[in-house]
Amino acid sequence: MTARVGMGFDVHPFVDDPERTLVLGGVALSGERPLAGHSDADVVAHAVADAVLGAAGLGDLGEHFPDTDPAWRGADSMRLLASSVELVRAEGWAVANVDCSVVLEAPRLKAHRRAMQERLSEVVGAPVSVKAKRAEGLGSLGRGEGIACWAVALLER
Numbered sequence: 001m002t003a004r005v006g007m008g009f010d011v012h013p014f015v016d017d018p019e020r021t022l023v024l025g026g027v028a029l030s031g032e033r034p035l036a037g038h039s040d041a042d043v044v045a046h047a048v049a050d051a052v053l054g055a056a057g058l059g060d061l062g063e064h065f066p067d068t069d070p071a072w073r074g075a076d077s078m079r080l081l082a083s084s085v086e087l088v089r090a091e092g093w094a095v096a097n098v099d100c101s102v103v104l105e106a107p108r109l110k111a112h113r114r115a116m117q118e119r120l121s122e123v124v125g126a127p128v129s130v131k132a133k134r135a136e137g138l139g140s141l142g143r144g145e146g147i148a149c150w151a152v153a154l155l156e157r
């Protein structure tokens with residue numbers, strides 16, 4: 001058996017836009033400050049997709065679904081993640097697991113972590129774990145200007 005790892009990173013700034021909803025790992029957190037982005041700005045889905053694509057040597061999300069393409073405006077990032085997993089499967093890989101660290105000051109993810117993991121695992125077809133960390137006041141993330149996510153994916157074939 002061959003195994004490969006990939007890592008993904010993404011960051012989006014917060015925006016005050018009443019038209020947008022904060023979406024993390026496919027879970028809508030209505031009433032929370034949303035993130036800016038061309039798609040739904042699901043920073044967790046984007047980092048997971050980059051980790052999965054990277055592990056298979058298939059580049060990154062932006063290459064496959066460019067943010068200059070109007071087709072992806074306001075896109076549901078879980079669909080982009082599902083398409084990324086399909087690309088990786090087409091190369092003969094199976095996702096073994098994914099682990100994510102979401103770095104944010106707010107909102108608190110404790111109440112949403114389980115739903116995020118379930119939704120992500122369903123789309124990825126393998127266990128996905130989500131951990132939340134604070135930046136302890138350091139830098140832009142510490143000042144609560146946005147949310148970042150790191151993800152690691154293991155593929156097998």
Ligand SMILES: [Zn+2]
Nearest residue numbers: 010042043046
């Ligand atoms: Zn993104």
